[in-house]
Amino acid sequence: MLRKVMPLLLGAAVGLLVGWGAVRLFEQGSGEIEAIRGAAGAFGAWTPAIVLAAAALMAMFAILLHEFGHILGALAVRSVVTRLYWGPFIVLFPERRIRFTFRNKWFFGAMQADLQPYRDEASFRQAIRAQRFVSAAGPAFSLLTGLAAYVFAPQLWSLAGLYAVLSIGIGLATLLSDGVNTVLLGRRNHALVLGWTVLIQGKRIDEDKLAFLQTAARAYLRELAATPPKSAGAGRELNDLYVLYYVKWMGGREEEAGVRQLTAEAEAAWNEASAAKLPKARRDALLMVLGEEVVRLQGKREEEQAQALYARLEPHSGSSGKPSPLLLKARAVVQRQDGPAAEYLRWIRSLSGDVASYGVFLRIEEQQLRRGGLLNNEGGI
DSSP: OHHHHHHHHHHHHHHHHHHHHHHHTTTSSOSHHHHHHHHHHHHGGGHHHHHHHHHHHHHHHHHHHHHHHHHHHHHHTTOOEEEEEETTEEEETTTTEEEEOTTOTTTTOEEEEOOOOOSSHHHHHHHHHHHHHHHHHHHHHHHHHHHHHHHHOSOSSSHHHHHHHHHHHHHHHGGGTHHHHHHHTTSHHHHHHHHHHHHHHSSSOOHHHHHHHHHHHHHHHHHHHTSOOSSTTTOSOHHHHHHHHHHHHHHOSOOOHHHHHHHHHHHHHHHHSOGGGSOHHHHHHHHHHHHHHHHHHHHTTOHHHHHHHHHHHGGGSSBTTBOOGGGHHHHHHHHTOHHHHHHHHHHHHHTOSSSOOOHHHHHHHHHHHHHTTOOTTSOOO
């Protein structure tokens, strides 16, 4: 939890400091320090508590307006807003209800908008452009409203002035998250991964989207296989591995030459590197790709190769001696056991929540396991 929150806290702190410094550049001897000292004398011993409480409330208000900026961006491009997370409140727009919980994973603000419908290259590009606009709208709205508040604030040490500093700080800080995401979505692999991720997280499969993503992902991998990695030691980008995983996941037993080449590269990267020293995200991505390779080999009755590959993956698949759930499917297929298969499906169900149901992912994985002769004595979804 700390590792997830720390970048946000550091970004907010840096943004706040930069925002404060930027605002102070406009002061030019305006007597602001004297005004602050006068306010401190007026509040007496309660000044720190009042200032902290006002700052906390204003920060939450600034966060709410930041998310409102995302919502305005979504409305502008006609995307459907589905969720708003703010403090203990979760607003579920399609369900028209509000949940209240202090266990909100996105306590410090988030929103969710559906990816627009698409079925071909033109509509997919339009959907990605809309998503980039939604991502950029939050920081832009924070910066614009923060600057406007500063212009009309009677002094920096006022509610409007406090909002100006906090909003500018949030706007600058979220350039490291929303802003970077806006830029990266302009890259083909990031756009494809977003499409696949949204697809499998849904409750029902969209056949038009699935057909397009399969075609587009295979075409991207053909081009990728024709180009060497940027550096010999770095391997392929993380999102390239995710695209490879999705193609192998839905591709069946027979694969194109480019997919086989990239799979061989992933296997070589796993063999050459120390799995324990790999970054977790890269280790998991390689496990996903090579786990599907185990399933493919087993399906083609190449059992010795499947078992050999699984044996190389299994000892280093998890942390603290606990096997990774990402390898449960491969274990079930290699060992021909319903236990790991059922455990794998339970793990997928545990991912379900307000943001994503993973219903499509669960249904397809269960179908694949059943086609492989597993779970014949297990109940349905």
